[in-house]
Amino acid sequence: MMGRGLLGIEDLEREDIELILDTAFHMKEVGRREVKKVPTLRGRTIINLFFEPSTRTRTSFEIAGKRLSADVVNFTPSASSLTKRESILDTAKTLDAMDPDAVVVRHNVAGVPKQIADQLAAPVINAGDGAHEHPTQALLDLMTVVEEKGRIDGLTVTIIGDIAHSRVARSDIYGFKKMGAEVRVVGPPTMMPAQVECLGVKFFRSLREALDGADVVMALRIQLERLAGALFPSVREYSATFGLDRAKLRYAKDDAIVMHPGPVNRGVELSHDLANRRPSVILDQVRNGVALRMAVLYLLAGQRRGVEEER
Amino acid sequence: MASDSPAKNRPATPSSAAPASAGVVLDDVAIQRALMRIAHELVERNEELGRLYLVGIPNGGPPLARQIAANLREIAGVDVTVGVLDTTLYRDDRLTGGIRPRLRRTEMPSAVDDRLVILVDDVASTGRTIRAAMDALMDFGRPRAVQVVALVDRGHRELPIKIDYVGKNIPTQRTDHVQLRERPGGDGMEVVLMQGRGAPS
Numbered sequence: 001m002m003g004r005g006l007l008g009i010e011d012l013e014r015e016d017i018e019l020i021l022d023t024a025f026h027m028k029e030v031g032r033r034e035v036k037k038v039p040t041l042r043g044r045t046i047i048n049l050f051f052e053p054s055t056r057t058r059t060s061f062e063i064a065g066k067r068l069s070a071d072v073v074n075f076t077p078s079a080s081s082l083t084k085r086e087s088i089l090d091t092a093k094t095l096d097a098m099d100p101d102a103v104v105v106r107h108n109v110a111g112v113p114k115q116i117a118d119q120l121a122a123p124v125i126n127a128g129d130g131a132h133e134h135p136t137q138a139l140l141d142l143m144t145v146v147e148e149k150g151r152i153d154g155l156t157v158t159i160i161g162d163i164a165h166s167r168v169a170r171s172d173i174y175g176f177k178k179m180g181a182e183v184r185v186v187g188p189p190t191m192m193p194a195q196v197e198c199l200g201v202k203f204f205r206s207l208r209e210a211l212d213g214a215d216v217v218m219a220l221r222i223q224l225e226r227l228a229g230a231l232f233p234s235v236r237e238y239s240a241t242f243g244l245d246r247a248k249l250r251y252a253k254d255d256a257i258v259m260h261p262g263p264v265n266r267g268v269e270l271s272h273d274l275a276n277r278r279p280s281v282i283l284d285q286v287r288n289g290v291a292l293r294m295a296v297l298y299l300l301a302g303q304r305r306g307v308e309e310e311r
Numbered sequence: 312m313a314s315d316s317p318a319k320n321r322p323a324t325p326s327s328a329a330p331a332s333a334g335v336v337l338d339d340v341a342i343q344r345a346l347m348r349i350a351h352e353l354v355e356r357n358e359e360l361g362r363l364y365l366v367g368i369p370n371g372g373p374p375l376a377r378q379i380a381a382n383l384r385e386i387a388g389v390d391v392t393v394g395v396l397d398t399t400l401y402r403d404d405r406l407t408g409g410i411r412p413r414l415r416r417t418e419m420p421s422a423v424d425d426r427l428v429i430l431v432d433d434v435a436s437t438g439r440t441i442r443a444a445m446d447a448l449m450d451f452g453r454p455r456a457v458q459v460v461a462l463v464d465r466g467h468r469e470l471p472i473k474i475d476y477v478g479k480n481i482p483t484q485r486t487d488h489v490q491l492r493e494r495p496g497g498d499g500m501e502v503v504l505m506q507g508r509g510a511p512s
Contacts, residue, residue, distance in 0.1 A: 022413070023413070026397070026415070026417070027414075029417050029418075033450060033451065034451070035450040035451075038400040038447075038450070040401075298414075
C-alpha cells in the first residue's frame with residue numbers, strides 16, 4: 001500500500017494507482033458543481049514548498065487544496081530564506097514545526113523530496129525533483145488516458161523526446177508499465193538514458209516505427225533554454241525529425257490521442273494545429289490535474305508521523 | 312450494500328471473525344412491502360408530487376430510491392427525478408488508522424432548487440450520515456424542503472435528526488451491525504443483523 005507521502009510512481013503498487021485514479025474521478029465531479037468545494041480538509045494546512053518556480057503545478061495544487069477546504073500556503077524559498085543561506089533541510093524543518101498536514105515539494109535536484117520526507121512529520125508529496133520523478137503528472141496522464149480509452153491495459157504508448165532529462169517521462173514509464181501498457185520511447189540518441197531498455201521500454205530511432213499502432217502519443221517538452229545546441233544540432237532539425245504534426249500522426253492508430261505535459265513549444269514538439277485541437281487532449285490533462293491532486297491530498301493529508309498513525 | 316459506517320472499513324479482528332449470529336430481520340417481500348407503503352405515504356403527505364426528487368445515499372440508498380420511484384410511477388403516475396449523493400467528503404469522522412474511506416459515485420441529474428428532496432438511506436442510526444447528506448445537498452442548491460426515508464431505523468441517534476418515513480424500526484445493541492445486502496443467489500435483497508459486529512452509523 002501507499003505509505004506516507006507520494007515520492008514517486010516507482011514506489012506504488014498497481015492497486016495504489018487504481019485507488020488514486022478512482023478517487024480522482026469522484027473528485028472531478030466536485031469540480032463540476034456550482035459550489036466547487038467540499039469541507040473534507042477543513043482546518044488542515046498544506047504548504048507548497050517550491051524551490052524551483054512552477055506556476056502551473058503550484059497553482060494546480062493550490063486549487064486542489066482549496067477545493068477540499070484546506071488552508072494552502074505557498075512558500076517560495078528563493079525569495080526569502082535561501083538568500084540567508086539557510087539550508088534546505090532547515091527550511092523544511094522550520095515549516096514542519098508549524099504543523100502542516102502535507103508539504104508539496106518541488107526542487108531541481110533529484111532526491112530532495114525524499115531527504116525532506118525523512119526529516120518531517122508531515123507527509124511529503126513530490127511535485128517534481130530534477131530528472132527523477134513527477135508522480136502527480138504521470139497520474140493525471142493515466143487518468144486522462146482512462147477517460148479517453150476506458151483502460152490502460154494492452155494499450156501502446158509512445159513517448160517522444162528528451163527521455164534522459166525528463167522526470168515526466170520516467171514517472172510516465174513506471175505508471176503506464178505498472179498499469180499494463182506497452183511503452184515505447186523515441187528521440188535523438190543523445191536524449192536517451194544509458195540502457196533505456198532497463199526501464200522496460202522499447203527504444204526506437206525512427207518516429208514512424210515508434211508510432212506504428214500507437215494508441216497514445218506523448219510529446220515531451222524540449223528545454224530550449226537549457227539544451228538547444230548541446231544535444232541536437234538545431235531546433236529546426238529536431239522539429240523536422242521528431243516534431244509531431246497531423247501528417248506524421250497518421251502512422252499511429254486512427255483514434256490515437258496526443259498528450260503533452262505543457263507548456264508546449266509550438267512548432268517544435270507539436271505543430272500549432274495539433275497543439276490546439278483534438279486529437280490532442282492537453283487541456284483535459286490540466287483539468288484532470290486538479291482532480292488528481294485533490295485525490296492525492298485527500299488520501300494523504302493529515303497522516304502526520306506519530307499522530308494518527310499510532311493506534 | 313453495507314450501511315454507511317466507518318466500521319466496515321476496519322479489518323475484522325480474530326474475535327469478531329465468527330459472528331455470534333447473522334439473522335435476517337427483513338426479507339425481500341417485507342422490503343418490497345415497506346417500499347410500497349413508503350411510496351403511498353409520500354403521495355399522502357406531499358401535494359406537489361412533480362417537485363419530488365429522490366436522492367439515494369450510497370451504497371444502499373440508490374436501489375431503494377429507484378424502487379420507490381418505480382412505485383410512485385405505478386400508484387400516482389408521476390415520473391420522479393432520482394439522484395445519488397455520496398456523503399463521504401462531508402463526514403465528520405477523523406482519519407482512522409490513516410486510511411481514508413473510498414469515495415462513491417455522486418450523480419445529481421438536475422438542480423435541487425425549489426425541489427422537495429427525499430433523502431433515501433438504507434440503515435439510519437446516529438444521524439451523522441443524514442447530517443452529512445444535508446450539508447452536501449445544500450452545496451447543490453436550495454431545496455424547498457428535505458425529508459428522510461430509511462428502510463431500517465435502528466436507533467442510537469446522536470444528532471437531532473428525524474426520519475420521516477421508516478420501513479421498520481429494529482431495536483439493536485450499539486455493537487450490532489445491520490446491513491442491507493443482495494440475497495445470496497442474487498434474487499432480491501435482505502436486511503441482516505449481525506450481533507457484536509460493528510458500531511452504529
